[in-house]
Amino acid sequence: MVLLSVQDLTIHYKVASGWVRAVENVSIDVDSKETLGLVGESGSGKTTLAYAITQLLPKNAYVKGGKIIYQGKDLLKLSMKDDGTLDIFNEEIRKIRWKDISMIFQAALNAFNPVYKVGDQIIEAIMAHKDIEYEDARKEVERLYEFVGIPKDRIDNYPHEYSGGMKQRAMIAMALALSPRLVLADEPTTALDVITQDRILLEIQNLQKETGISMILITHDVSVVAEVSNKVAVMYAGKIVEKGSTVEVFKHYAHPYTEGLMASFPTIVGEKRRLASIPGSPPDLVNPPKGCRFHPRCPYAKDICMEQEPPLIEISPGHFTACHFARELYGGK
Amino acid sequence: MAEVILKVENMKKYYELSRGLLSFKKPDVVKAVDGISFELHEGEIIGLVGETGCGKTTTGRVVVRLEMPTGGNVMFKGKDITKLEGDELREFRKSVQMIFQDPYESLNPRFTIFKTLTEPLIVNGIGETYEERVDLAIKALEEAGLKPGEEYIGRYPHELSGGQRQRVAIARALIINPKFIVADEPVSMLDVSIRSGVLNLMLDLKEKYNLPIIFITHDIAVARYMSDKILVMYLGKVVEEGPTESIIFDPLHPYTRALLSAVPVPDPERKHERIPIKGDIPSPINLPPGCRFASRCVYFQKGVCDVKDPELREIKKGHFVACHFVEKILSGELKPTGEVKAQA
Numbered sequence: 001m002v003l004l005s006v007q008d009l010t011i012h013y014k015v016a017s018g019w020v021r022a023v024e025n026v027s028i029d030v031d032s033k034e035t036l037g038l039v040g041e042s043g044s045g046k047t048t049l050a051y052a053i054t055q056l057l058p059k060n061a062y063v064k065g066g067k068i069i070y071q072g073k074d075l076l077k078l079s080m081k082d083d084g085t086l087d088i089f090n091e092e093i094r095k096i097r098w099k100d101i102s103m104i105f106q107a108a109l110n111a112f113n114p115v116y117k118v119g120d121q122i123i124e125a126i127m128a129h130k131d132i133e134y135e136d137a138r139k140e141v142e143r144l145y146e147f148v149g150i151p152k153d154r155i156d157n158y159p160h161e162y163s164g165g166m167k168q169r170a171m172i173a174m175a176l177a178l179s180p181r182l183v184l185a186d187e188p189t190t191a192l193d194v195i196t197q198d199r200i201l202l203e204i205q206n207l208q209k210e211t212g213i214s215m216i217l218i219t220h221d222v223s224v225v226a227e228v229s230n231k232v233a234v235m236y237a238g239k240i241v242e243k244g245s246t247v248e249v250f251k252h253y254a255h256p257y258t259e260g261l262m263a264s265f266p267t268i269v270g271e272k273r274r275l276a277s278i279p280g281s282p283p284d285l286v287n288p289p290k291g292c293r294f295h296p297r298c299p300y301a302k303d304i305c306m307e308q309e310p311p312l313i314e315i316s317p318g319h320f321t322a323c324h325f326a327r328e329l330y331g332g333k
Numbered sequence: 334m335a336e337v338i339l340k341v342e343n344m345k346k347y348y349e350l351s352r353g354l355l356s357f358k359k360p361d362v363v364k365a366v367d368g369i370s371f372e373l374h375e376g377e378i379i380g381l382v383g384e385t386g387c388g389k390t391t392t393g394r395v396v397v398r399l400e401m402p403t404g405g406n407v408m409f410k411g412k413d414i415t416k417l418e419g420d421e422l423r424e425f426r427k428s429v430q431m432i433f434q435d436p437y438e439s440l441n442p443r444f445t446i447f448k449t450l451t452e453p454l455i456v457n458g459i460g461e462t463y464e465e466r467v468d469l470a471i472k473a474l475e476e477a478g479l480k481p482g483e484e485y486i487g488r489y490p491h492e493l494s495g496g497q498r499q500r501v502a503i504a505r506a507l508i509i510n511p512k513f514i515v516a517d518e519p520v521s522m523l524d525v526s527i528r529s530g531v532l533n534l535m536l537d538l539k540e541k542y543n544l545p546i547i548f549i550t551h552d553i554a555v556a557r558y559m560s561d562k563i564l565v566m567y568l569g570k571v572v573e574e575g576p577t578e579s580i581i582f583d584p585l586h587p588y589t590r591a592l593l594s595a596v597p598v599p600d601p602e603r604k605h606e607r608i609p610i611k612g613d614i615p616s617p618i619n620l621p622p623g624c625r626f627a628s629r630c631v632y633f634q635k636g637v638c639d640v641k642d643p644e645l646r647e648i649k650k651g652h653f654v655a656c657h658f659v660e661k662i663l664s665g666e667l668k669p670t671g672e673v674k675a676q677a
Contacts (some may be wrong), residue, residue: 018443037345041524041525041526042524053463085560125364163613163614164385165613168612193384193385193551193614194384194551194552194553194592194595194596195384195591195595195610196613197595197597198594198596198597198607199595199597201597202607220524220525221525221640222525222599223596223597223599224597225601226597226598226599226600226601226603227598227601227605233538236601238539240621242657246601247601247602250600250601260526261525262599264525264526264527264528264531265525265530265554265599266529266552266554266555266557266558267554267598267599268553268554268557268581268593268596268598269600269603272557272578274533275526275529275532275533275556275558276529277529277530277533278526278527278530279530281495281496281497281524281526281527281528282524297526
């Protein structure tokens, strides 16, 4: 069952030099109980997409089109003002945000207010949404702490008394506090050491098994996606260039960017081979390249790529790729 | 055997935490690096690997003499760098360069690339004339993959991407022909598609100039790609040391094994087997005696591990491990104890 469906979403930022085309015609579906990995580099639009779903976009973001349908309701219809900006204080959205759709922020290290106790901040979030006494909310937090693996006696500590991994766990506890249906995790483990990262990823998987929530995991790290998500969407310069089931995309990628990404990752398994790198750097989204946005860096680019934007085609069931030469590339050759 | 460029012997770096003016208690001590030894040879890349707070960055800073060690020796071509002064120190500074993590911080935003690159030339008295320095700067840029060099020389850092900035930092390090380089997490701030280009550049430069590099990273996959030899550090000590492939495919220390088993792999069909480890890294302040890994080790043996600090012992050729019970763990004689949480 589709829980969240983003359809043809386009978001631009207004800046001094014009419009940053941060997200263009992006469509993704998240079913219940599944994890979608959203992969891309900085500036690919993955975080903008997440903030659009949670309706926390900054003031200079304008929705230029598309729908965000959550359980049959278009969230944009609720909150979009006439000029395309979003009303982040909209009552209906506030009911959905955190209670239905919550978020684990990238910089958990700074996501807590340093002058309040961590536990109290979570209790406050619970009490803001639920009609519940302080004592009961506190019991709720105790339960959450046990779940994410932080000792209960840490509830009354301040953020600076937590280690990085603990803050990230507390952040997860806060995201789960209201039993949401969908959690967006924006680089939840990027700032952490590998052992802590591994534990948190395991935590997230266990959590999913137990509660059946859906997740969108945003990351630049393809190995993290391989580890936890069953579906993947690869973004480049504001567009989805490839999406499908994780196994299918990893084994039979059909987009040169995905190919480049896979080949540029060092790993600790298998034989050591020279890493490929993608020449150049991601484009300026105020003036994105004409045609395919990847063409200036693409080793296979031909004339058509500079002229025409490739449509997202279904190359095999459920596996979509936006490349003029997807059929030739299909299968990772 | 290739020439030894740098020899570190039992090097220590302690930091005392100040406790305020009127405190009469003994100050707390953080043993950031507590007796590590290694040799860096001509044309070799050593990977220093470990988690936050393991002392890898401190080690890098001491061997370039940005910090003075608390104890031990750091010998550069037979001379103790801690005793250098005056001209000799200047000569040493010319022999070593560092590449830092954040190319947004390590380049002066008000300097053009030209100024950034020629400053070290002027300081070290290389290049007689302006024209000569321009040539050297262009050559260094092209060496670092920024071609044509003329195009970059007049720019400011803000006009470059992260990857290009890191290449400028590499060019700046190379321009005075150092004898070795310390690279501290040089790619961890870069985007994935850019990262491998910078890594390949460093490998090529090593090949071309036989340039030794101490490569500091938290990312074991990157360390594997770059290094000939890996030193795994934990709380100021080397717990395991050996040839790269031997460490990656046959890790022996319980910490290294847990660390490697926690590394995600870009293969969705792989079955992830985890080697257990307890708790988090303890505070490095006033560590208890014995093995530093004892509090997290599932093979902990009371009366030994909490009493005696294990020495590095050669278990396989060139592969050293600091663990009292490594043989018994490997033979299966010693079983893990304590809670082992369920897998996903």
